Amino acid sequence: MNDDKIISLQINRKDFEEVYFSGTSGSLFFSSATKGKTVTTLIVGLILAILFIFKDDFSKEKFGILYFVSFLFLLCVIFLSVAINKVSRWKKEVIAYLKTLENAEIYQIKFNKKIFTVNINNAKETCLWTEFTSAEAGEKFIALEGKYNYMFPQKSMSAADYEILKQAVKKNIK
Known part of the structure; x- marks a missing residue:
C-alpha cells in the first residue's frame, strides 16, 4: 500500500564540491x-590603453573618441563587478x-x-x-529546480538508489 522509497545519502563534501564547482563555475x-564580461572589459581596456598612448596625436575634434571609450570601459567594469558579486x-x-x-547526521530523500x-x-x-x-538527471548528479532546488551527486548514494531516483525524476518531471 505504501510505495514510499527512502534513499539515505552519504555526505562527503568533496562529492558535492565536484559538482557545484566543476569546470570554471567557481571562478570569479x-x-x-x-x-564574456571579463573578456569584453579586457578588450575595451586594451583599446583605451592604446588610445591613451596615442592621445597626443588626436585633434580636438577626435578627442571625443577617448571619452566615449572611457565611458564604455566604465560600463564594462560596472557590469563585470555586478556579475562577480552574483x-x-x-x-x-x-x-x-x-x-x-x-x-548533518541525517540526510534522506x-x-x-x-x-x-x-x-x-x-x-x-x-x-x-x-x-x-525543471530537472537534470545525468551521470554525475541529479538536479531539481522549483519550489526548492536540490542537487544530489551520484557518489553520495548507491548505484541502485541513483538509478531509482533518476527514473523517478524522469517519470515525474516533464
Missing part, C-alpha cells in the same frame, strides 16, 4: 556568468550549505508518485513533483 572572472554570493551560499551538510521530501537532520522540505519546473 571566468565562470559562465562572468567570462558569483561571489552564490559561492558563499553554496559553501554555507555544504557546511550544514557536513554537520523520501518520495512516492506524488510527493518528494528531503530530510536534513529532521528539517523536512516536502513538495509535490508538479512543483518542480
